[in-house]
Amino acid sequence: MPMEPLILRHGGSVGWIEVICGSMFSGKTEELIRRLRRAQIARQRVEVFKPRMDRRYSETDVVSHDENALRSTPVDSAEQILLLAGSADVVGIDEAQFFDMTLVDVCQQLANDGKRVIVAGLDQDYMGRPFEPMPQLMAVAEYVTKLHAICAVCGAPANHSQRLTDEEGRVVLGAADRYEPRCRRCFQPPRPTSTSSLKAPAPAATAPRPELP
Numbered sequence: 077m078p079m080e081p082l083i084l085r086h087g088g089s090v091g092w093i094e095v096i097c098g099s100m101f102s103g104k105t106e107e108l109i110r111r112l113r114r115a116q117i118a119r120q121r122v123e124v125f126k127p128r129m130d131r132r133y134s135e136t137d138v139v140s141h142d143e144n145a146l147r148s149t150p151v152d153s154a155e156q157i158l159l160l161a162g163s164a165d166v167v168g169i170d171e172a173q174f175f176d177m178t179l180v181d182v183c184q185q186l187a188n189d190g191k192r193v194i195v196a197g198l199d200q201d202y203m204g205r206p207f208e209p210m211p212q213l214m215a216v217a218e219y220v221t222k223l224h225a226i227c228a229v230c231g232a233p234a235n236h237s238q239r240l241t242d243e244e245g246r247v248v249l250g251a252a253d254r255y256e257p258r259c260r261r262c263f264q265p266p267r268p269t270s271t272s273s274l275k276a277p278a279p280a281a282t283a284p285r286p287e288l289p
């Protein structure tokens with residue numbers, strides 16, 4: 077993965093998008109901070125953003141579960157990132173799953189403008205569903221890194237974030253008080269309680285057997 081701005085023959089530099097994704101505790105924030113610190117060491121201009129709603133560990137800093145921290149600007153919307161990125165060479169964005177789909181266009185515009193854009197976020201929610209806008213960002217990114225935590229039940233690589241409370245709704249902020257990473261085998265997605273799930277097909281006894289491929 078290129079770390080230095082690439083200079084084009086006609087003068088300007090070419091930008092790109094890097095996505096860092098995975099479950100909670102997989103090391104996304106640590107990896108984001110590591111890449112941004114290296115860019116600072118290379119004397120590149122770095123701007124870091126996070127959604128203002130993420131106040132878990134700090135109002136202003138991007139903070140990992142291990143208390144590794146980097147100063148950031150909290151924003152209320154993805155559009156604000158465009159306004160505030162200014163002349164940065166490198167733009168870091170944490171907790172990308174809390175922005176709306178506008179973030180995809182914002183990242184594209186920043187990269188088209190010659191900036192290196194590094195986005196970190198959850199690829200799945202507590203139900204195991206793709207967490208927008210992460211899938212769309214992964215599709216348009218030049219580089220995608222998927223990280224794994226360690227399953228809190230069995231120690232295997234963990235791909236899921238298990239919510240430990242009965243709270244419903246996609247957005248419920250928390251850390252180890254509310255979530256733990258789990259592997260595919262140990263993950264137990266909560267049952268959906270929407271009315272559509274009440275109209276589920278008949279029980280297995282009367283359902284037709286699936287055909288073998």
Ligand SMILES: Nc1ncnc2c1ncn2[C@@H]1O[C@H](COP(=O)(O)OP(=O)(O)O)[C@@H](O)[C@H]1O
Pocket residue numbers: 098099100101102103104105106107139140141142224225226227228257
């Ligand atoms: N079950 C776990 N698996 C991996 N790391 C864990 C686990 N529980 C706690 N940690 C800690 O979380 C750190 C990663 O934190 P962080 O970068 O904030 O992750 P993320 O941003 O993906 O939630 C690890 O370096 C480790 O110290």
Ligand SMILES: Cc1cn([C@H]2C[C@H](O)[C@@H](COP(=O)(O)O)O2)c(=O)[nH]c1=O
Pocket residue numbers: 099100101104105132197198200201202203237246247248249250251255
């Ligand atoms: C799975 C899931 C998580 N969240 C929240 C919980 C935390 O506040 C963040 C994830 O932080 P991390 O840096 O990746 O540890 O997201 C949520 O709101 N909804 C979910 O489904």
Ligand SMILES: [Zn+2]
Pocket residue numbers: 227228229230231232258259260261262263
């Ligand atoms: Zn497991």
